[in-house]
Amino acid sequence: GAVVSQHPSRVICKSGTSVKIECRSLDFQATTMFWYRQFPKQSLMLMATSNEGSKATYEQGVEKDKFLINHASLTLSTLTVTSAHPEDSSFYICSARDLTSGAFWGQETQYFGPGTRLLVL
């Protein structure tokens, strides 16, 4: 199946600094990527939808100036947590939408990266 990578896998930073997380689709082109946040023992919460070449769409309650998303190419999306605070500590997961051509509906599947554990001290 398709592979999505994330870098770094874990990061520790000081409060007030910025952290960039990369999400790459390694063997397919992803016009759409998604960023999720997962707190311990909870489900995944969609933060934003990232479309190649356009501005990201943020979910209600997610600060777009704090969580900057850039999707500059069909294989790379980045999430930058600006002026990080301890409450931003979480597990961040990206996914990429693989929409193959052919059938009316295509073979719609999302593939997930391995996640990034962010700890803000």
Place this chain on the structure above:
Amino acid sequence: AQTVTQSQPEMSVQEAETVTLSCTYDTSENNYYLFWYKQPPSRQMILVIRQEAYKQQNATENRFSVNFQKAAKSFSLKISDSQLGDTAMYFCAFMNTNYGGSQGNLIFGKGTKLSVKP
């Protein structure tokens, strides 16, 4: 708005036995996808099985099968011959999609923690 409900926070099963995880959803759409994802302790999300709403036939992937009841908006996952490696969180997910394209984001249930006991 679509919602996904998993009513079983935790379940356990003996190795080699069969277990069924429940999922219900709410939507007014007619065309959509349903998924089961597995999240082991590594936290990597792994696609287990997918179902297109327009297909009446239940999806099957080796030991994993679903019981899709569109009218009842139910989408349960059956794991046969359970293995120790099946121990994980299982998330049911809904994706609304229609011709002409949509954002295609997934809406997740809260998850069921499955423990397979030797």
